[in-house]
Amino acid sequence: MNDLHYTNERQILILISLLKAYGIRKIIASPGATNVTFIGSVQQDDFFEIYSCVDERSAAYMACGLAIECGEPIVLTCTGATSSRNYLPGLTEAYYRKLPILAITSTQLTERVGHLIAQVIDRSTAPNDTTQLSVYLPIIKDENDVWISQLRINQALLALKRHGGGPVHINLETSYSCDFSIKQLPKAHVINRITVHDEFPTFPDGNVAVFVGSHKIWTKEETEALDRFCSSHNAVVFCDHTSGYKGKYRFLSALVKAQYYNQPLLPKIETLIHIGEVSGDYYTLGISANQIWRVSEDGELRDTFKKLHYVFEMPEKVFFSHYTTSKAGDDSFLNLCKKAYDKTYNHIPDLPFSNIWIAQQLAPRLPEYSVIHLGILNTLRSWNFFEIPTSVLSYSNVGGFGIDGGMSSLIGASLANPNKLYFGILGDLAFFYDMNVIGNHNVGHNVRIMLVNNGRGTEFRNYNHMANMFGNDADTFIAAAGHNGNKSKSLVKHYAEDLGFEYISASSKEEFNIVYSKFLQTEITNKPILFEVFTDSRDESDALQAVSTCLKSAKNELYEKMVDTTKKMLGGSSKTASAIYHKLKS
Template identity: 30%
Template sequence: MYASQKNIQIIISLLKQYGVRYLVLSPGTRNSALVHSVETDPDFVCFSIVDERSAAYFALGLCESSGEPVGFSCTSSTAACNYLPAIEEAAKKKLPLIALTGDREWYKLYQMEDQMIDQNYMYGKYCCHYCLLPKGVNSDEEWYCIRKVNEALHSVENGPVQINFQVSDITFTVKELPKFRKITRQDNPNWEDVKSRLGQYNRILVICGQRYPQSIDLSNLLADFSDKYGAVIATDYFSNVNSEKFMRTVLVTEAMSMTPHDFDKYCPDLVISIGKHFWSFIKYSLRANNTKFNHWRVSEDGAFMDGFRSLTDVFPIEAEKFFTEVNDTNNIASEEYRTLWKKKLDNVRYPQMKFSNFSIIRDIVNAIPAESLVHTTILNATRLPNYQKMDESVTAYSNLGADGIDGCLSTWLGECHDYDNNKKSFLITGDLSLIYDMSSLLNHLNKNQRILAINNYAGGEFHILFSRLSVPELDWHIAAGHHTLMKDVASINPNIEYICAKTQEELDAAIPRFMDDSDKPILLEVITDADTDAYMLKIFYALNQSWKFRMKGVLKQKIKSVLVNLKKRK
């Protein structure tokens, strides 16, 4: 029988899958759930040594002689302290020792709990990896435990690791041990095997995260991969991948116009992710369907980023190297998956535009010259350009890593420093973001720099999330409503040429000047209404969602409206 606690099951399952046979066990309560589970499992060879210091040294000697990783386990508190000398010795020799230390729940620390000390990082620099495992009482904790144990057991090839696991109720009710997901780092991949595995998937989705600079080689490789494996290549402008040679599936569109339920029809059976962070909500649709696909991550950092909760393979190499290797095939792919997505994207519907941030960004983005540099601030400034047809040669940046409103102007100025001053560079920003970083306008701006500031006198994202129907006081504090013109902000630098547009006609007249050559940097402020901005985006989403979900949303809005009116009458 195995312990009922999930973190114990995960440890045991992954120890098996990583080929760990030898376990040196010392008696105690906190580790008894693990001890009894492994002592009755024929896949393990167990040794009983009462003194923890001796047990750790015994494990070290067994590791040296066998050439295999060896685990050793003890209860909490001072018992775990006795492992330090052997772990220090193993660190010097880079031996694969696995310290499995039982612990009590973290919230009991320093609360007069018996036999409990702080076991976090207790072996310090002598361990090449440490993790603290929660009990695994819900799906989030289970997912976390799976990732952390995989990371630890991968790291043990570089020296000793500590897996510190929390235990409370100890019961043995599980007859058959579940098999939990192993994550394999492909340090030396067998490319014939990789190509064979790829050929078994019918629905491959390649997600291109943020990358720069642009790579024509990667663009060509992705096009070739798409043809040979029938893969859909999902990009946004911040991927900086030229998609003229393949069907560009827009990360933002595909996610925001579908509910997780709608996404089921388009769900891949393999996701390959390259690049860095991406903003798109497709990650939530994938998480909601995570049992239906495997995830391969291709990145030089080799990190176990398991954002979709389905990671199985990590390739710690450049994307160009990966696709060069797997494209060396005569594979003939089915067009079915690409056709499915093409039909979806060909039928994306756009609302009849009112003057709003949606229409403004459409007009500006479509007019940006080839080979320009563009930096967008977060949320709508990042979201809305991806619905447009920006020139593929434009290099696009955004602070997507932390997705913060602050510092976007300064980041753009830094990006422009080594950029060709004969080419245009653009910042697309909202009012609050520009106000945040306004002191940077005191810096020297060159004549080819352009700032589009869309001013709706509030944090527009909060009008999308809440609306004044549900929160009449929305602009008081949540959306940080204000009455500041960006003209006043820009006035701190008299070298900036200022243009203002409050209507579509005024914007149409301003765009040629904004794009043309000038002796000064230009700031174009366009005044919009936050409610209208939010409304246009909501209509766009509604037009592209399933009929049932759309009707549900309509009914929800009507009920809200009725409730607000009733509240006003009272």
């Protein structure tokens, strides 16, 4: 026995480590082979108090009695086969009495379910009134499995006492390892949930930023609370056009974070406060921070950045007000961010005629107090590079992140305020997918739609997209090129005019500059307007590459010269040159 310690199965080591971190020590064990790796490990650790019960039905009821008497969470552990089914009566009792019982049911590989393998049953669902939460812990194969295991265990252990408490289920996969040689548990990552009734943790030192995903309309009081917080912590608010935040500390971060060569423009963040929902700003989602504090009334563990430390289950205004101090006036971080943006913007070269170029021209010129809806994905990314007037509200369907309803959302929103202008910018696949909505007889004269028609899903032809390795072959199926009239100059024109729209179009910068003022005119005209802009996917890709590489070091420029020289020597093969470039860079 002296040579036996903990199992080498990492998912079990993390589970045991977190049980100890949460102070959960009482275990009622039922016999079996599938839970040997778990029970064989905890019985070597004198932190745990372990009791034996052969009958799993009795074990679950014992846990109920022990939990109510000592006021602590109680762990149940059993093997495979029907053992876990015998927990159900006791877990039902625990559910209706809100008793913190953690049922850990060990299992063979779950892919064996349904294949007539002995002692393998399907535990993927449980009766609604037997558990607050059920999670599955697979055998760990890589670091992503480590992350998801830690996250799920934290979710499970927090759920034992959440909203009054109740039973929780962990389905624990095992490989039946016979290696019990691990002498020290890993230091597992603990995530804490804080409610308004709990003691708030001390706010850490170091640089602070707030990341806002898509967000409901801000009230004046919410904006002021965030502004006061930022003022007292020298913080900045990373935004995109779905964030909705228009306060003093707004920083449209995508252009700076997109820079391939110069990421150190911004300092390392110690604490990132994460609010809002899904974000389409992929560049800022890659931000580096030592720890993440999530603030949301739902209280769920949304570990977007994989460094979640705290979840504050409360309104954002309550959180920001609590951590606002009397110290104020230092805006050096905000000023640094603004300088980084200005420096990057001033280095943007003359861009090809593209969605990004259009955004650069129109974003600052949008009429005051108008609303803009941006399509997924190229359009939203393009417009996130450029700031819009403070009074303009902006939205995108980043919840489901599909192309299927952007125009319908625009039309629906426009019905709320017939005297306000509503703009929509969409690519051709998104437009044709949702085109039936502009035939609705409720479409008002306050609607302005821009169709950026490059004849395909240009996302898949971008220089940095994996599908670009197929070259022109990507068009056939992946980018779905050639549909919907294949950039017909008359198809949308006739459709729009027959539906009562005023139609304008442009195929070049010169044509665009002649007609765009009609699209932006501040008065509501006697017809809605549809502006079709014809671009080329190569120009779209080149524009994205240009705007993402505005700032280059001397070393990077040397690399590019070497690649250009090699490209000429090889007869202009862009694929070969790109491969050589990345080889040189690495």
